[in-house]
Amino acid sequence: MSVQEDKQVIKSARTFSYLFGYLPVAATNLAKFKKRKAGMSQQDYSRLIHSEPQKWASGIMKRTGSQVEVSGLEHLPEGPVLFVSNHEGNFDIPVLLSSIPKPFGFISKEEVKKFPIIPSYMEEMNCVFLDRTDRRSAFKSVTDTIEKLREGHSILIFPEGTRSKGQGLKEFKAGFMRIAKDAAVPVVPIAIEGTSRIMEDNNNQIRPARVTVQVLEPVTPEQLESAGVKAAQVVRDRIEQALDTIQ
Template sequence: MRLIYIIYQICIGLPIFVVATILTALTTMLGCWLGNGHFWGYYPGKLWSQLTCFLFLLPVKVEGHEVLDKNTSYVFVANHQGAFDIFLIYGFLGRNFKWMMKKSLRKIPFVGKACESAGFIFVDKSSPRKIYETIKQAEKVLQGGTSLMVFPEGARTYTGKMNAFKKGAFFIADQLQMPVVPMTINGSFQILPRTGKLLSWHPMKLTIHTPIYPIGKKGEENLQMLMTESYKEIEKDLK
């Protein structure tokens, strides 16, 4: 069965995925250029992600949708097991959001330009002024139920275990006084780990935890609370 799955993903899955990726990027760029970036910056990517999971025959399970309020903007944070985390969250979270991503990802052909057109937030840490501009951009984006999605580890794990969190997402949540929603991803590491080349079949599960609201005034105490509690919530369901 492993050999059959490898032949399938190389001969059928990968070619369709490449074509779908290019078409999704072009649709996103054109739709956002014509107008209504709120719609075109999210739904083509959502359908592309769902198609990718279906195309590679990967079962998906999501728990916790009921804890979210449709009119509230959140900062979503999740552990980063592998490349398929993106398809799991984008396709099945069910919330319009913008990704916070590394500036270097803007260079990916088609995808980088589509992400820019969709209003995703590229992090530039080259100076305090650039960091301040990132926060101001996030403040403009996170309105009317639109949320932010961040992998606070900063990069995919090598081992499957969760790495320490960086402060960026929680700093924005603190500055904008927004609730943080921790999410646990299971199964993505088994499908395609950071050092992997070919996919392995494995179910994926996304667990959405109860939002964590800021306490008191803005500052280091609130930031540390959001970061610590989010780590605990994600870790407790991590297999």
Template sequence: MKAILSFLYQWLIFIPILVVTTVATAILVMLGCSVGNNKFWGYVPPKYWSKIVCRAALCRIKVRHNNKIDPNQSYVFVANHQGAFDIFLTYGYLDQNIKWVQKYELRNIPFVGKASEIAGHVFVDSSNTRALSQTIDKAERELAEGVSMAIFPEGQRTYTGKMGRFKKGAYIIATQMQLPIVPITLNGPYDILKIHSRIMHPGKDLEIVIHDPISTAGMTEADIPGLIETSRRVIESALWDKYK
């Protein structure tokens, strides 16, 4: 009975809310960024859209804030990638103006892809070294005072709930621009909607943990393996036991 109710809720209530709010938010972002402040319109509407989606999924949200994060400082946020709700949880509850570095394929999503492009989010084309280099250059151009980058270093959602190997793109940006890296631990999105699944499980707990910034001052590309290991260890330290 519970599975039937969840299925009905997903398709009769959640999906319509998701579609309507997504289209409305995308239109608002495109119009706002075209005529107004890109920094505001590219962040504030999606932030509240993300909160609505999390609440529509009946999620219970826990945020472990960090008073060492300066809202006027640019950072490179790196988080584990459990599922589709990672974006909603981070966008809605990080409380930091961010630009996403996301897969190039997402650019083809109606409304969302165009809105993301106009808002200044960066699409990763990893087809070749030159394309990847251009992606990093664009990410650096989008960063301004008080605007940060959010990246999933794993590159794709987990199949098991546990973390995979971290790629170095986020760390190249951070070391080249001498920006602090902030590890983020996400718990719960894997339980709501697993990769390649169309069955959502509403009413789950979600948690976002914002860790202390890791300085990259004076670091170079040679220091990246150490940065990856340090940030990965910090993220894993706050994972729920079933994800470790």
């Protein structure tokens, strides 16, 4: 094994050790947060809950040695939004949790519930769980997401459905447009590039990478309505154009 390969193995071990080693601390803090919930506004509690995953995600990214460049945070509006991002790699969620100051939940695979502690946090973050093998679960995930947005929570969705692993932007499943239109919230497109170089490109070993996150101008409910059946393509085009600008 070469020196470079040795470094990759060590970096991978440190990253995954932190990923799961932080869970006892997170569990203790979650119990404290829940006790404070009754005396807090929804907005303040969301910020409090978001602070812990943000620390966790920042710690993970630090251990990968990656450089994350974020732009467009000035585009974040007040109130609930549907974040719509391309999905390049497994590190998309840690990158976005550590980069986006606005609290949000996200749609996640049902299998995540098998992990300790993490699902409890995700429920408090207003994440939505999806069983892709069950049509009823897919329908419920849509209605649950709409309900959470109407309640004032922001949600992140990856409309490609699966990771592109750096192989170019895939087609967007149009179902996310129903969520945005029924909830009457803005869509905030996010273009993320470089996460696949952290792990997927390296046989699942961790390497430092340059990652860029671009928060794009919101697409208002009125603009979505005006675009009609082309609304999903409008959002995808904005993300694609942003990705094309990366050098």
